[in-house]
Amino acid sequence: MRYLVDRAVQARHRGRFPVGTLTVNVTGSFLLGALVGVPVGPAVAALLGTGFCGALTTWSTCGYETVRLARAGARPLALVNVVGSGVAGLGAAWAGYALARAVAG
Template sequence: MTVLLIALGAAVGAPLRYLTDRAVQARHASSFPWGTLVVNVLGSLVLGALVAAPVGPAVRALLATGFCGALTTYSTFGYETLRLARDGAWWWAAANAVTSVLAGLGAASLGYALTRALAG
């Protein structure tokens, strides 16, 4: 059952990452990977909120491990950062790494705090 829930969550999360990335890229022409940054920050916000929520293992498998895990990606983030650096855009590579980590941490903290506040 857990296996099915993880697979189901990921089967929604991964295509949603692809579609969001396309939608974000269609709105700008720069090579900075805004699309991946957006999905990673959004996924971190949702997972941060989930961690503080009183949910059972089934919901955790579906939404945390499956959906948030597949919506966000480290491989794409890592490749983009290296690609920018190797293309000579050192400043953008560093900005991507620092912004992603700080914004992801901030989003996770915000989600966590929001759930805690709502749960009283």
């Protein structure tokens, strides 16, 4: 799923910035935040959190793409990638958690 989403998003954005990786990481962070916000058993948490969200996100690829951008001379884009991914990922996790808590009541 990660590869398909990454490729579908990246195909629409021909620039150097890795929008596909950012998309899967922010989406996975949101889903993991939402999962933490609802009461589920440990088996479901492991299956969906570690299994699905862990397989969907790819923070190691984010690191690789950041280094690749920096080495190619696109240091401002590398900085935007690493800071933006961190901030967006944390923000998405918080938003997912808040939404799940609001819905779960």
